[in-house]
Amino acid sequence: MASRREFFRSIVRPVTGEKEERPLRVRPPYTVKESLFQSECPQCESKACATVCDEAIIVIAADGTPILNFTQSGCTFCEDCAKACEAGVLDLERGSESINALLVISKERCIAHHGTICFACKEPCLEEAILFRGLFDPVIDPDRCTGCGMCLSRCPTQAISYRTLESVEA
Numbered sequence: 001m002a003s004r005r006e007f008f009r010s011i012v013r014p015v016t017g018e019k020e021e022r023p024l025r026v027r028p029p030y031t032v033k034e035s036l037f038q039s040e041c042p043q044c045e046s047k048a049c050a051t052v053c054d055e056a057i058i059v060i061a062a063d064g065t066p067i068l069n070f071t072q073s074g075c076t077f078c079e080d081c082a083k084a085c086e087a088g089v090l091d092l093e094r095g096s097e098s099i100n101a102l103l104v105i106s107k108e109r110c111i112a113h114h115g116t117i118c119f120a121c122k123e124p125c126l127e128e129a130i131l132f133r134g135l136f137d138p139v140i141d142p143d144r145c146t147g148c149g150m151c152l153s154r155c156p157t158q159a160i161s162y163r164t165l166e167s168v169e170a
């Protein structure tokens with residue numbers, strides 16, 4: 001199983017706003033490679049990955065491929081989507097164990113950074129990836145963050161957003 005860094009291209013690749021041929025999307029965990037979404041998912045009638053997700057974070061985009069929506073919840077890595085995918089797009093053995101998203105906290109929007117005690121994002125993070133330097137300086141450690149997205153909807157000031165990481169095609 002490839003590590004997060006091996007699976008996704010440079011984790012510090014900045015978001016430049018440059019035009020991409022295809023916009024990068026946040027995909028479910030256990031993704032084998034990005035190109036399989038285009039070749040297999042549009043003709044998949046069941047869209048089983050989305051229907052089995054108890055967190056209801058998998059939505060089907062206009063092109064018929066699954067993407068993640070963290071606005072209500074995040075991924076528990078329950079494995080159900082991969083078990084349901086019969087086309088091998090999501091695969092427990094060959095896919096990534098993490099999600100191609102890197103969560104970031106905006107210092108401008110975060111109330112802790114402005115002197116209010118708040119641990120709303122820290123509590124749901126099972127990876128302990130949200131590090132408080134003192135009481136008022138939370139940062140997300142990219143080496144620990146799995147991209148699960150659980151912290152995003154917990155923030156009362158919508159200070160958490162994400163960058164999309166690019167899969168390294170095998």
Ligand code: SF4
Nearest residue numbers: 041044048049085087
């Ligand atoms: S079940 Fe598999 S093939 Fe079908 S939409 Fe989901 S990922 Fe694609």
Ligand code: SF4
Nearest residue numbers: 053075076078079081
């Ligand atoms: S692993 Fe579970 S919670 Fe995460 S996207 Fe798949 S079905 Fe949803």
Ligand code: SF4
Nearest residue numbers: 125145146148149151
């Ligand atoms: S910081 Fe924690 S809760 Fe937020 S996406 Fe990363 S692992 Fe998940």
